[in-house]
Amino acid sequence: MAKNKTSRQDEIENVRVVIRVRPLSKKEQTEGYQNIVVVDRTENVIILSKPGTLNEKSKSFKFDYIFPEDSTQMDLYRHIALPIVEKAFQGYNGTIFAYGQTGTGKTYTMSGIPNQNDLKGIIPNTFSHIFTQISRASGERSFVVTVTYLEIYNEDVRDLLSSNPNAKLEVRERPDVGVYVKDLMGFTVDSIESITELMNRGNANRMTRSTLMNDVSSRSHAIFTLTIEAKDRVDNKTTIGKLNLVDLAGSERLSRTHATGDRLKEASNINQSLSVLGNVISALVEGKSSHIPYRNSKLTRLLQDSLGGNSKTAMIAMVSPCEIDFEESICTLRYASRAKYIKNHVRVNVETKKGLIESFEQEIAELQKRVAEISMEEEKVIEVEFVMINVNRKEKTELLQKISVIQKKILVGGENLFEKAQQQQFLLETSVAEIENLNRSQQQLEETLQKKGAERINVEEKYSSLQEEDIALTKKIKKVQALLNEVKEEHADKEHEYQREMQALLDTNRLIVREIQLANVMIEYYIPKEYLRKIETNTQWNQDTTEYQMRGVAYTGNNMRKNMSANSEKEKPIRPTMKSVYHSYNTTKSKQRARTSWVPRPSGHRQSGCRSARVN
Ligand SMILES: Nc1ncnc2c1ncn2[C@@H]1O[C@H](COP(=O)(O)OP(=O)(O)OP(=O)(O)O)[C@@H](O)[C@H]1O
Numbered sequence: 001m002a003k004n005k006t007s008r009q010d011e012i013e014n015v016r017v018v019i020r021v022r023p024l025s026k027k028e029q030t031e032g033y034q035n036i037v038v039v040d041r042t043e044n045v046i047i048l049s050k051p052g053t054l055n056e057k058s059k060s061f062k063f064d065y066i067f068p069e070d071s072t073q074m075d076l077y078r079h080i081a082l083p084i085v086e087k088a089f090q091g092y093n094g095t096i097f098a099y100g101q102t103g104t105g106k107t108y109t110m111s112g113i114p115n116q117n118d119l120k121g122i123i124p125n126t127f128s129h130i131f132t133q134i135s136r137a138s139g140e141r142s143f144v145v146t147v148t149y150l151e152i153y154n155e156d157v158r159d160l161l162s163s164n165p166n167a168k169l170e171v172r173e174r175p176d177v178g179v180y181v182k183d184l185m186g187f188t189v190d191s192i193e194s195i196t197e198l199m200n201r202g203n204a205n206r207m208t209r210s211t212l213m214n215d216v217s218s219r220s221h222a223i224f225t226l227t228i229e230a231k232d233r234v235d236n237k238t239t240i241g242k243l244n245l246v247d248l249a250g251s252e253r254l255s256r257t258h259a260t261g262d263r264l265k266e267a268s269n270i271n272q273s274l275s276v277l278g279n280v281i282s283a284l285v286e287g288k289s290s291h292i293p294y295r296n297s298k299l300t301r302l303l304q305d306s307l308g309g310n311s312k313t314a315m316i317a318m319v320s321p322c323e324i325d326f327e328e329s330i331c332t333l334r335y336a337s338r339a340k341y342i343k344n345h346v347r348v349n350v351e352t353k354k355g356l357i358e359s360f361e362q363e364i365a366e367l368q369k370r371v372a373e374i375s376m377e378e379e380k381v382i383e384v385e386f387v388m389i390n391v392n393r394k395e396k397t398e399l400l401q402k403i404s405v406i407q408k409k410i411l412v413g414g415e416n417l418f419e420k421a422q423q424q425q426f427l428l429e430t431s432v433a434e435i436e437n438l439n440r441s442q443q444q445l446e447e448t449l450q451k452k453g454a455e456r457i458n459v460e461e462k463y464s465s466l467q468e469e470d471i472a473l474t475k476k477i478k479k480v481q482a483l484l485n486e487v488k489e490e491h492a493d494k495e496h497e498y499q500r501e502m503q504a505l506l507d508t509n510r511l512i513v514r515e516i517q518l519a520n521v522m523i524e525y526y527i528p529k530e531y532l533r534k535i536e537t538n539t540q541w542n543q544d545t546t547e548y549q550m551r552g553v554a555y556t557g558n559n560m561r562k563n564m565s566a567n568s569e570k571e572k573p574i575r576p577t578m579k580s581v582y583h584s585y586n587t588t589k590s591k592q593r594a595r596t597s598w599v600p601r602p603s604g605h606r607q608s609g610c611r612s613a614r615v616n
Pocket residue numbers: 021022023069100101102103104105106107108109214216217218219248249250251318
């Protein structure tokens with residue numbers, strides 16, 4: 001990973017890109033499909049052979065690391081998540097996101113199988129890691145860990161931990177906070193149980209369904225965020241590390257999924273937002289323009305810091321080894337290859353305002369003061385009134401309970417030996433994985449040494465005679481020729497990929513046109529002209545939320561109708577006084593309109609109908 005420092009003390013770091021290959025599924029094996037993936041562990045190269053061709057048609061890609069199909073969940077954790085989580089404790093932001101075709105193991109890698117220790121994914125392993133780290137920290141350090149969990153489904157942001165997970169939340173931006181989700185609920189956690197309970201609740205609320213490509217396919221992008229606030233009492237410094245664990249929805253070829261109707265719309269939305277993510281990656285890598293299209297999707301807006309900003313970021317690109325997925329796998333590897341060149345500017349986030357720990361400590365001090373006051377009062381009134389004592393005792397008990405709840409939120413280093421057994425389990429597995437990795441590195445070193453030895457012999461033997469030089473040159477020409485062919489083929493592949501992307505865009509476009517046509521028909525036949533004009537003059541494009549907004553939205557027809565129906569039968573609606581603001585239909589006018597509805601509306605109006613549709 002490239003790394004250097006800038007003058008502002010920021011460290012410049014490339015996004016770390018690794019590949020994970022899942023094993024062939026039982027279904028693929030029974031149907032007789034071939035595994036076309038070979039991994040060169042020494043060079044970190046993945047080679048895919050084009051089905052039905054000889055080896056020379058294979059394609060190879062180099063990455064920071066490649067996890068072959070026999071890799072364990074712990075291998076992934078140790079190599080990818082562990083260094084980032086450790087840095088989050090020091091106040092760095094971190095992001096790990098899983099990208100890839102549908103059914104390649106993104107959810108398996110990020111969440112895994114919850115009840116089996118060795119199959120737990122990155123998110124639950126992070127919980128064990130965090131609480132282990134806290135219990136190992138010095139007693140001078142205090143921590144508050146907060147969790148949020150959201151999903152982006154069909155370009156709507158939803159809080160997976162809310163009691164109303166279907167409510168759509170707004171993405172906002174403020175100079176002092178950056179991009180954030182309004183009304184997203186954050187929970188402080190004090191144990192592995194409490195955080196696991198939140199994860200399970202969120203997962204249960206996540207939008208999944210069975211598709212032709214995956215029995216349990218995630219139809220949304222999910223972002224699990226852990227914020228670790230750490231206060232050091234020695235230097236009185238508070239740092240905040242934010243960790244985004246992202247399970248993206250899978251890309252899919254619409255022609256292979258046979259999706260129609262709402263599912264087609266859902267799949268188009270997924271592809272569309274992944275395509276915006278791809279455009280952001282390209283723009284960052286090319287560095288041609290200062291404009292990076294983060295605003296073109298909610299996903300890229302929320303991941304703005306993770307891509308090109310202040311975050312240590314790792315992308316795990318998932319690949320299927322199956323021959324029928326060759327083209328999709330090549331697309332994934334190309335996509336991931338570009339991400340390797342993104343440079344982030346990372347730094348420690350030092351809290352300058354009052355953090356959560358300080359607020360909690362202040363609240364505890366105030367409550368303790370009140371408890372002390374009550375104790376003194378108790379002593380004074382002991383001989384006066386029995387009832388008074390009871391009232392005071394009740395308040396005191398409540399205050400002490402409150403203090404205990406807040407105290408639990410602040411985790412003190414070394415003292416909180418939670419879930420000892422689970423921590424040990426985690427440590428044990430980590431050490432086993434460490435030993436395995438050391439063995440593997442040793443094996444890789446030996447292989448590299450052997451290779452180098454063979455190369456030296458080659459060099460010594462080369463050019464011992466003119467004839468040999470001639471042979472070598474001919475070989476070189478052949479090699480260059482092969483390279484040229486490879487480049488040509490690559491070009492043809494890219495052309496092909498471009499065509500397919502175009503096709504996907506056309507599909508999406510067709511859907512949008514259909515929706516616009518529906519909106520136009522509804523406007524044409526159901527909305528009187530004067531109301532349409534009124535709607536248009538009261539509607540404005542909001543650059544920040546990237547949606548149209550209505551002035552006086554509380555007085556729009558449907559909102560007014562909602563309020564009126566909420567009124568009891570007895571209360572008569574206050575129609576007369578609201579006439580100026582309530583956009584209700586006028587019966588006489590609608591009759592007139594029905595008589596003249598065959599008259600075509602000016603084309604300008606049709607277009608303004610499109611404008612009133614939400615654009616993302
Ligand atoms: N490395 C792996 N080892 C064993 N099984 C795996 C592995 N990766 C994926 N699987 C299995 O493959 C299936 C699909 O995995 P998963 O649902 O995680 O894919 P996904 O990429 O999240 O798909 P989607 O984008 O449709 O949500 C699951 O049954 C999962 O258990």
